[in-house]
Amino acid sequence: MKFAHLSDTHLGYRQYGLQEREDDFYYTFNNVVDNIIEERVDFVIHSGDLFETNRPSPKALLTFQEGLLKLRKANIPIYGITGNHDTVLRKGFIPPQALFRKLGFRPLSAKRPSYLEDDICITGVPYLPKSMKPLLMKKIQEASKKAEEYKKSIIILHQGIDKYLPFDYELETGELPTNFNYYAMGHIHNYINEPYGNGKLVYPGSTEIWKTNELKDYQKNGKGFVLVDMSGDIPETERIKIDLPREFIKKTVSYNKLLAELQELKNNIIKLKTKPLLDITVEEGNFSTQEAFDTVHKVLDEYTSYIRPHFYPDKIKEELEIIQNEKTLEPRQLIIKKMSELENEDVNHLAVDLFDNLSKNKLPESEKIAENFFNEYFGDNGLKVSEEDIKKEMETIGVFKTEDD
Structure with missing residues (x-):
């Protein structure tokens, strides 16, 4: 049993206001999906910030849909949570990821906090800010209790830990339960892979260079995703680097x-x-x-x-x-x-x-x-469009077309 772990794809991000940079993020995402399919994984985990905003542009939605259809054709399901960029904290609103349930995306949320993939429990908690830490810890403990029912388990989180993000973290070192085999983390854009609890804690990093302070880590570890083999007692991981379209x-x-x-x-x-x-x-x-x-x-x-x-x-x-x-x-x-x-x-x-x-x-x-x-x-770099504009554009380009179409 092996899976691919990626995070922080930030689809729709128009860095420096440049359309070509937005297109670079789309190109890299498509490249990642193609490489994942070549690896013949059993499933995919995305640990947050799939989109740059919680109101993505039609092109960002269409790019994800196309990648999702490729994975669906290869019989590869994808599990994921929302990150701080694509989370909607207002009552009654749904995150953009929820639009793709019927195409094979399996979001973890308060209503559906866990899934079972073969004999592996996949659980997770969508991003919660530091101001909601009591709720965050409660949800993590609930996930830990659920994981105790299974021999192997994975938790998906989009949170910063003080050890790796000292100025803007939600969790302190040691606050995570130790009974998970794999900690699929998101939010930190650098590559981190360390032993923790019964297995490994991994931040795959962003798939593109979102800020200049990522350059040092990029030169050392590249950008891409992590291939995880869950066959043994301790997960085996392999860093899969992806060539970026622009230096x-x-x-x-x-x-x-x-x-x-x-x-x-x-x-x-x-x-x-x-x-x-x-x-x-x-x-x-x-x-x-x-x-x-x-x-x-x-x-x-x-x-x-x-x-x-x-x-x-x-x-x-x-x-x-x-x-x-x-x-x-x-x-x-x-x-x-x-x-x-x-x-x-x-x-x-x-x-x-x-x-x-x-x-x-x-x-x-x-x-x-x-x-x-x-x-x-922090801004959406010119992607401020009304819901009506999004609806019209989606109808024009057929964002929600089926695979048969």
């Missing part, structure tokens, strides 16, 4: 050699099949950020899909070094010092940019900075 390059260059290094970077980019995403940092030397910005875009705009530049002139680095070595009560310096302790550069820039603008009473500029950050990290 995401992170590069640091010296301003003192800016043109030469940009030209070298351009020569390497030209060799790629598709235009990459570029996260570039310019440092060394006291320079105008506007001049550096213009130079980077003039040289590389034509050859890249999107550029995210960061600039660190010597004066800013010197300021940071002084702050780190001396005690200070100056607000801006305290913010820079505190933010430098975090790994997320985007949050660092957000904090400093907001302070600089708010301290000068630049409210419109501050609102724009906050709005751009929110849209990139």
